[in-house]
Amino acid sequence: MSDFYALTATLEDGTTYPLSRYRGRPIIIVNTATKCGFAPQFEQLQALYAKYQAQGLVILGFPSDQFHQELANGAEAAEACRTTWGVTFPMHQMLAVNGEQTDPLFAWLKAAAPGALGQTVKWNFTKFLVDRDGQTVTRFAPKTAPEKMIPAIEAALAAPASH
Incomplete structure (x- = not known):
């Protein structure tokens, strides 16, 4: 399996960046859909971001x-997230x-943390928590409310980075 920090992501505006920009910080990665029944999770994810962003x-x-x-497209989805749910995370x-x-x-995420269906994302709002070292990945089901992730988030924030 490749190095998490060697991977890239592309923002809604087309800017591609290396995930290494977040080295040393716990990361929640979530596949989203604005018309999904789980879309209210945007508000809960934003609340987690507001609460824990200053801690990394x-x-x-x-x-x-x-x-x-x-x-x-991603730009329309991002705009809907901002205007409907107040999302400020990337x-x-x-x-x-x-x-x-x-x-x-x-x-990479599916290989690092297979789900009940193996290396498949079952539905929108599957959430992955990657630790400070880009190693340990915890997977949360779409139906898992973001606030149920708080113990894992706090543990990831409390753990020191090894690099």
Whole structure:
């Protein structure tokens, strides 16, 4: 499995950056869909971001239309997240989380933390918590409310980075 920090992500505006920019910080990565029944989780994720950002937590949203519940593109999805849910964490371009076109980030996450269906993202709002070292990945089901992640988030924030 490749190094997490060697992977890149592309923001909604088309800017590509290395995930190494977040080295030493716990990261929640979530595949999102603005028209999904789980969309109210945006508000809960934003609350976690507001509470823990100063301690180092990063939340990254990745729109995906693989389940046919997203707007036309990542920019439209990000705008809907900001205006409807007050999201201030980084949102990215639309990507594939399953199948032949799976984005390398999600391929890495699924290999690091397989779910009940193996290396498949079951639905929108599957959440992955990556530790400060880009190693340990904890996977949370779409139906898991973000506030249920608080013990794992606090543990990740309390753990020192090894590099």
